[in-house]
Amino acid sequence: MSVKSFTRGGYPLTENCFDELVSSDGSVRPVAAAIARFIDKHGATELCQRQDQLNQTISDMGVCFTLYSDGNNIDRAWPLDVMPRTIPSTEWQSTSAGLKQRLTALNLFIDDLYNKQRILKDGVVPADLVLQSRNYLAPCQGISPLFGVWANICGTDLVRDEDGRFLVLEDNLRVPSGVSYMLENRTVMKRVFPELFAESTIYPVDDYPHQLWRMLASLSPRHSDVPCIVLLTPGIYNSAYFEHSFLAQQTGIELAENTDLFVEDDIVYLKKLHGKQRVDVIYRRVDDVFIDPQAFRPDSVLGIPGLIKAWAKGNVSIANAPGSGVADDKVIYAYVPQIIQYYLGEKPLIDNVETFLCLDPKQKSYVLANLDKLVVKPANESGGYGILIGPRSTLAEQQQMAEAIKANPRNFIAQPTLNLSTAPTLCDGALEPRHLDLRPFILQGKELYCTTGGLSRVALKRGSLVVNSSQGGGSKDTWIINDEV
Amino acid sequence: MLLKSVDNIFWLGRYLERLDDTARLVNATSHLLIDSHKDTQFSWPVLLDVMGLDSKTALANYQLPPDATPEQASIEYAVMAHLISNSASTVSIRHTCSQLKYNARSIRQLIPRDMWEELNKLDIFLQQHCQQPGGRQQRYNLMTEVSRRCQMVVGVLDGVMLRSDAFDLFNIGRHLERADMTTRIMDVMVLQQLQPTQIKRPKFRWTSILNALGGIESYHYYLAHQSGDVDAIDYLLTYADFPRSIAYCLNRVAASAKGLPHSISILQQVHQLQALLKTEPLTELSTEQLHQLIDHIQAGIINLHKVIATPAENLSRAQLSA
Numbered sequence A: 001m002s003v004k005s006f007t008r009g010g011y012p013l014t015e016n017c018f019d020e021l022v023s024s025d026g027s028v029r030p031v032a033a034a035i036a037r038f039i040d041k042h043g044a045t046e047l048c049q050r051q052d053q054l055n056q057t058i059s060d061m062g063v064c065f066t067l068y069s070d071g072n073n074i075d076r077a078w079p080l081d082v083m084p085r086t087i088p089s090t091e092w093q094s095t096s097a098g099l100k101q102r103l104t105a106l107n108l109f110i111d112d113l114y115n116k117q118r119i120l121k122d123g124v125v126p127a128d129l130v131l132q133s134r135n136y137l138a139p140c141q142g143i144s145p146l147f148g149v150w151a152n153i154c155g156t157d158l159v160r161d162e163d164g165r166f167l168v169l170e171d172n173l174r175v176p177s178g179v180s181y182m183l184e185n186r187t188v189m190k191r192v193f194p195e196l197f198a199e200s201t202i203y204p205v206d207d208y209p210h211q212l213w214r215m216l217a218s219l220s221p222r223h224s225d226v227p228c229i230v231l232l233t234p235g236i237y238n239s240a241y242f243e244h245s246f247l248a249q250q251t252g253i254e255l256a257e258n259t260d261l262f263v264e265d266d267i268v269y270l271k272k273l274h275g276k277q278r279v280d281v282i283y284r285r286v287d288d289v290f291i292d293p294q295a296f297r298p299d300s301v302l303g304i305p306g307l308i309k310a311w312a313k314g315n316v317s318i319a320n321a322p323g324s325g326v327a328d329d330k331v332i333y334a335y336v337p338q339i340i341q342y343y344l345g346e347k348p349l350i351d352n353v354e355t356f357l358c359l360d361p362k363q364k365s366y367v368l369a370n371l372d373k374l375v376v377k378p379a380n381e382s383g384g385y386g387i388l389i390g391p392r393s394t395l396a397e398q399q400q401m402a403e404a405i406k407a408n409p410r411n412f413i414a415q416p417t418l419n420l421s422t423a424p425t426l427c428d429g430a431l432e433p434r435h436l437d438l439r440p441f442i443l444q445g446k447e448l449y450c451t452t453g454g455l456s457r458v459a460l461k462r463g464s465l466v467v468n469s470s471q472g473g474g475s476k477d478t479w480i481i482n483d484e485v
Numbered sequence B: 001m002l003l004k005s006v007d008n009i010f011w012l013g014r015y016l017e018r019l020d021d022t023a024r025l026v027n028a029t030s031h032l033l034i035d036s037h038k039d040t041q042f043s044w045p046v047l048l049d050v051m052g053l054d055s056k057t058a059l060a061n062y063q064l065p066p067d068a069t070p071e072q073a074s075i076e077y078a079v080m081a082h083l084i085s086n087s088a089s090t091v092s093i094r095h096t097c098s099q100l101k102y103n104a105r106s107i108r109q110l111i112p113r114d115m116w117e118e119l120n121k122l123d124i125f126l127q128q129h130c131q132q133p134g135g136r137q138q139r140y141n142l143m144t145e146v147s148r149r150c151q152m153v154v155g156v157l158d159g160v161m162l163r164s165d166a167f168d169l170f171n172i173g174r175h176l177e178r179a180d181m182t183t184r185i186m187d188v189m190v191l192q193q194l195q196p197t198q199i200k201r202p203k204f205r206w207t208s209i210l211n212a213l214g215g216i217e218s219y220h221y222y223l224a225h226q227s228g229d230v231d232a233i234d235y236l237l238t239y240a241d242f243p244r245s246i247a248y249c250l251n252r253v254a255a256s257a258k259g260l261p262h263s264i265s266i267l268q269q270v271h272q273l274q275a276l277l278k279t280e281p282l283t284e285l286s287t288e289q290l291h292q293l294i295d296h297i298q299a300g301i302i303n304l305h306k307v308i309a310t311p312a313e314n315l316s317r318a319q320l321s322a
Helices: A003-007 A030-061 A089-113 A127-131 A179-192 A194-199 A208-218 A241-251 A307-312 A336-344 A361-369 A395-407 B005-035 B046-050 B055-062 B073-085 B093-106 B113-129 B136-160 B165-194 B206-212 B216-225 B232-238 B246-257 B263-279 B287-309 B317-321
Strands: A064-069 A072-077 A080-088 A153-160 A166-172 A229-232 A254-256 A261-264 A267-272 A275-278 A281-284 A317-319 A374-378 A412-416 A422-427 A430-439 A441-444 A448-450 A455-459 A473-481
Touching (some): A030 A080, A030 A179, A030 A194, A030 A422, A030 B113, A080 A179, A080 A422, A080 A455, A089 A166, A089 A441, A179 A194, A179 A208, A179 A241, A208 A241, A208 A281, A229 A241, A241 A254, A261 A307, A267 A307, A361 A395, A361 A412, A422 A455, A422 A473, B005 B073, B005 B093, B005 B165, B005 B206, B005 B287, B046 B073, B046 B165, B073 B093, B093 B113, B113 B136, B136 B165, B165 B206, B165 B232, B165 B287, B206 B216, B216 B232, B232 B263, B263 B287
Parallel strands (some): A229 A254, A229 A281
Antiparallel strands (some): A064 A072, A153 A430, A153 A441, A261 A267, A267 A275, A422 A430, A430 A455, A441 A448
């Protein structure tokens, strides 16, 4: 790799894509100046050595994720690229305000759906769209959690369009994951690039565990005592167990499986060494339909019988509240701008990606006629599964998708294939542009909080748009750099 | 801490100590060889017997020549593979390390970050370097390094972990395992003397054992300050100032158990074991009797383990009704 090629315009920018570090004229963006100076001074070999050091640090720290493959669970080292992604602080301030605005509106929306249903009666969102969704959980009707907030922890996926504008790609309101990697990425990078952290003002990210604890504590139904908070995990074989145990350790809350909890007289208790302890708040990392076999799926082996009744009586808080997934639906997503307008009387600070709803006959015809150009997504999947990326798909795949859409139009949406932004990524000893997204995490309890940056996920294959770690994606540390004068 | 975690944190302590002590067991026998006359025969399968295995069954998988005698190099290699590198062997260092990692993962939330990192480094090192048992010199260095890395984990933990039930249970696990392994290492010596092939019974060569346990100097100190007829057996069983003696380990278990809800049951069991150490004039025991005493101590340790690992079943009646 010629290092000069990165700073003097030889870095191969991708056509019609915004690059996070390099402007379209090939000059380095001011926000990445310190990194460019580092590469100029130390050269490519040094960068590769730092990547090796970084990989070693990751394995020493035991940062991993679990893959299910052929019925086995395999721990893989967490993939982190040595090149950070940089964002100016002034831009982040407005983005963060937009994310908080969005979550505020979504929570008003969910609370309304399970109570007065004003928005449905006013015809802003079609009633049957919501009420027929499998994520609308009837047992939650009439309940209003503390502060009227249902989704306390949200992971919003942001992408940039070709002009560099942030757009919301999706809202993850069920059990969003990834924040532990945001924290660990930073810990690793500080060890690997101490000089860069000394030279620039990179905003810290490490107050998240405390903010998470504060938010959870604010949900406690008892005010006098130190709240007992537990993180409910499906167990050590779950793909996100690393994150569950990490967050429990960092926040100082208990990590429990369903067998560690029980309900007695509508109070939830934890089985501790010295006896039972009353539980105030459950940070659940189990899908809501599995948390109580008495209320939802009777076949669930991950649940705690009686939990929903205890929650409905207000004896325990659950974050995210059961039923919040109703707003985490790619069809509802299309209505979020109207939802923000309806509840807050404001224009969205961050726009949606243009979205076609297959349930609308006109839009469906358009989607079917343009399957080779669009990205089609099922309404209720995560992890990048079941997606058709039109321009990269075969005719057979498009036909298969067309059949699926015709059979169940409600279940599909389509979006234009985005020119996701790129960032220089170390690939086989050279810096090459790779597409990436960003998942910030927003907390809402008594107060609102947004992480400083978030988890940047990068597609490691040339030209690929798939950033999920389960499908060969990697990550980058996200540096919010002070650019205020 | 959660009731469920008792077992994991306790085993974390046991496995960590077992790693260290297995490495010491291997080195104790290497010392023994260095100290011995070149014609001395050493029965390698004894090392598997003291670990509670049937050495014949264990060695059946190693395709040894049918006429191999217990002191041959091929047997030494197979025994060492079974103790160090064979991950399918339940007593191997690699297997123990996998168990250590599994328990650590199950209670990650209780483990400080620095210790977690040290445990990962230990695991990476062992999985990389314990693929083969290696030659004697290489093995000695490897085992010393294994012990050193185990000490690093304990040291880091001691410096940063909250003094909680988890800390106490970890220490109970460590000292219970240490007591157990000290008796096993002693048993290597004792069983060597019981080999029917050896007609002459030389005096126990305890120096090598004491060296591997890091206790040779303090043994000399002990001899210089103790009245009466004492030897290495008294020292390893009853000298409570030496941190690898059975007496010391039991004291530590008792001290760490005080804050636990089932401390009464634990202390009862500890007292029974302590009584066992006092019943005999140790220096007068025959080799056979000594072997039996070691068996009794090991059985007592198993009982103690059961009591510790099941707190809910070992609460006093008063505690249960409260």
